[in-house]
Amino acid sequence: MKYIDEYRVPRAAEQYVREIRRITRRSWSIMEICGGQTHAIIKYGIDRLLPKQLRLLHGPGCPVCITAAEHIDQAIELALLPNVIFCSFGDMVRVPGTSSTLLVARAAGADVRVVYSPLESVAIAQQNPRHEVVLFGIGFETTAPAIAMAVQQAQMLNLKNFSLLSVLALVPPAITTLLDDPANTIDGFLAAGHVCTVMGYREYQPIADKYGVPIVVTGFEPLDILQGIHMTVAQLERGAATVENQYSRAVTAEGNLPAQKLIRDVFQTVDRNWRGIGSINQSGLALRPSFGDFDALHRFTLGRSHSQPELRCISGLILQGRNKPHECAVFGAECTPEHPLGATMVSGEGACAAYFRYRQQKIEPGGSIKDITK
Amino acid sequence: MIFAGSNGPGSSQHSPGQQKIMLAHGGGGRLMHQLIDDLFITILVDPEYDAKHDAAICTAGGAKLAFTTDSFVVDPLFFPGGDIGSLAVWGTVNDLAMCGARPLYLSVGFIIEEGFAIEQLQRIVRSMRAAADRAGARIVTGDTKVVEFGKGHGVFINTAGIGRIDHGLEINPARIAPGDVIIVNGDIGRHGIAVMASREGLSFEPPITSDLAPLAAPVMALIEAGVNIHCLRDLTRGGLATALVELAQASGRELCINEREIPVSNGVRAACEILGFDPLYVANEGRFTAFLPPDDLDTALATLRAVDAEPHVIGAVSDAGSPLVTVKTLMGTERVVDMLSGEQLPRIC
Numbered sequence: 037m038k039y040i041d042e043y044r045v046p047r048a049a050e051q052y053v054r055e056i057r058r059i060t061r062r063s064w065s066i067m068e069i070c071g072g073q074t075h076a077i078i079k080y081g082i083d084r085l086l087p088k089q090l091r092l093l094h095g096p097g098c099p100v101c102i103t104a105a106e107h108i109d110q111a112i113e114l115a116l117l118p119n120v121i122f123c124s125f126g127d128m129v130r131v132p133g134t135s136s137t138l139l140v141a142r143a144a145g146a147d148v149r150v151v152y153s154p155l156e157s158v159a160i161a162q163q164n165p166r167h168e169v170v171l172f173g174i175g176f177e178t179t180a181p182a183i184a185m186a187v188q189q190a191q192m193l194n195l196k197n198f199s200l201l202s203v204l205a206l207v208p209p210a211i212t213t214l215l216d217d218p219a220n221t222i223d224g225f226l227a228a229g230h231v232c233t234v235m236g237y238r239e240y241q242p243i244a245d246k247y248g249v250p251i252v253v254t255g256f257e258p259l260d261i262l263q264g265i266h267m268t269v270a271q272l273e274r275g276a277a278t279v280e281n282q283y284s285r286a287v288t289a290e291g292n293l294p295a296q297k298l299i300r301d302v303f304q305t306v307d308r309n310w311r312g313i314g315s316i317n318q319s320g321l322a323l324r325p326s327f328g329d330f331d332a333l334h335r336f337t338l339g340r341s342h343s344q345p346e347l348r349c350i351s352g353l354i355l356q357g358r359n360k361p362h363e364c365a366v367f368g369a370e371c372t373p374e375h376p377l378g379a380t381m382v383s384g385e386g387a388c389a390a391y392f393r394y395r396q397q398k399i400e401p402g403g404s405i406k407d408i409t410k
Numbered sequence: 411m412i413f414a415g416s417n418g419p420g421s422s423q424h425s426p427g428q429q430k431i432m433l434a435h436g437g438g439g440r441l442m443h444q445l446i447d448d449l450f451i452t453i454l455v456d457p458e459y460d461a462k463h464d465a466a467i468c469t470a471g472g473a474k475l476a477f478t479t480d481s482f483v484v485d486p487l488f489f490p491g492g493d494i495g496s497l498a499v500w501g502t503v504n505d506l507a508m509c510g511a512r513p514l515y516l517s518v519g520f521i522i523e524e525g526f527a528i529e530q531l532q533r534i535v536r537s538m539r540a541a542a543d544r545a546g547a548r549i550v551t552g553d554t555k556v557v558e559f560g561k562g563h564g565v566f567i568n569t570a571g572i573g574r575i576d577h578g579l580e581i582n583p584a585r586i587a588p589g590d591v592i593i594v595n596g597d598i599g600r601h602g603i604a605v606m607a608s609r610e611g612l613s614f615e616p617p618i619t620s621d622l623a624p625l626a627a628p629v630m631a632l633i634e635a636g637v638n639i640h641c642l643r644d645l646t647r648g649g650l651a652t653a654l655v656e657l658a659q660a661s662g663r664e665l666c667i668n669e670r671e672i673p674v675s676n677g678v679r680a681a682c683e684i685l686g687f688d689p690l691y692v693a694n695e696g697r698f699t700a701f702l703p704p705d706d707l708d709t710a711l712a713t714l715r716a717v718d719a720e721p722h723v724i725g726a727v728s729d730a731g732s733p734l735v736t737v738k739t740l741m742g743t744e745r746v747v748d749m750l751s752g753e754q755l756p757r758i759c
Contacts, residue, residue: 037680040679046741049741049742078745079739080739081739081743081744082741082743085742139433143432144430258740373440374441392748393746
């Protein structure tokens, strides 16, 4: 398959691994931002091919993982209202808020529908004029344009029964928050290819300059990731700190300008609470006042969520690259995909779920444990 | 499979009194297995029978019989490559075939929703008759119920089947042995993608059609060719991965597969890339995996090819003792293949 097969060629991967080994002199910690990259790294065992001096840290780029429990509580409260059809992307429906999930709400009678595109929710609103249709607006700069388009369409169609619960988040403010932390150990970043497909990568250069970190825009196939790591290590070893583009088959410096305009037209930046990290200045997208009629938070009166952080869960530290999933005391024991204590276990793209799915402990004959988690 | 249905205990945040059945309990993953183990098998099943095999093996008057049942709630009712009628007949035929049984008799139960078009019902029934004829089975009894409008989804169908085992082979997970080769009879994942594409209005060019097919003929051909089949399992809801994890657990063996050898058509791969699915977990309805001693491999491959299958060797049984499935990735690394919790859900971005 074009654009896929050539990025999964084992021999080319071996060459990259040899080359990374050759140029790596010192120890470096590199964070991949996106959950899709984390998933590919663990699925293909890319971290195991790297020299010991390189540590891959799994970043906060999984939209499901970083959605705060209070927002999921709001979603569940909306979904349980009589007469509401609540539309969400698929992997969000399993994620726990304070005490429940959208799937559990559905089993309790809520009309929760999985949509593949935000525009489907507009069609549902047209087909169900007597129902209130609410779209759960989740994701980063990747999903924001399509969600913006859904709101614009609803306005053009003069729909009175469509609204959006926006918890959209922006990646660059999260990167600077991680770098501002005195405990930060990140030496370089693999930036998320899909986010940059929309936004371009000019906004990353000031970050690279200010903090002296290389940032390489990277794709999602095994060879993309190996090449991105190679470019990052090459910069680190020669003391450079600039933005480079590995994912040039999809990303340009200026990005997708019409998509950016859509985002600007419909949304304004606001402070956003990130699960496990806390509030980050100007890291969220909320509807502009001119689209206020479509804001679910205006249209419905919701109770206050009393979300309590799950104390045993270290997903916040994992999202900041401080810990790996298997370093958590409850990983794979009290915390599993069926009984997740934190969102990094429940989302398919969460680091904990990826480790659980692909790297459980293996019991050797005689009962000794061969740990293939690390 | 005798118990293939829906859910068990939900999340840790809920006391048992609050737990409810969720769709994920019917998704073929871990939640469904918990429900079957903790509730159905514990209370219902005579310990003498292996309720987790595709069918129960019973004896009557000296004859060795396989007995199974399955219910079909597919949406949409008609999909590229089949419909709920052919699916209901072949699903049960295939469960019998997985025990090495020749399908003989089937029952059919219809639960029809008020307002359902009789013309559609006629199409489904004709399709069932053709499917039974092709599989060499006879539909001999049935039942009809009509539920109020809004309380069904057009039509639900249950089938049960009896087959006869007239050979001495014991085909079950306990016979899986170190060194066995693991084969599949064709490319995986087409049924799940065809049904989902049809339900969600996604179209692919060329269209992806279901792999739905009766499996009695290839299994009987293997037995008649003298292949010493150790175990068979049809790949249904949870896909190849779930079937292999079930068999690893039932046999206590470590099953090692090679990602490069797993046959997936370009159309299914493309659809999975778009949706963020892993083809290993996508449903099939005409695919099975067989465990054989290596000496019988050539005969098995030639026999399957002669009945128009496209068999592939996907791995082998390790002599290590861990009851799990490992896959050698394209990159040459090794990882564990796990059962999913519930259904696969499309990724966000």
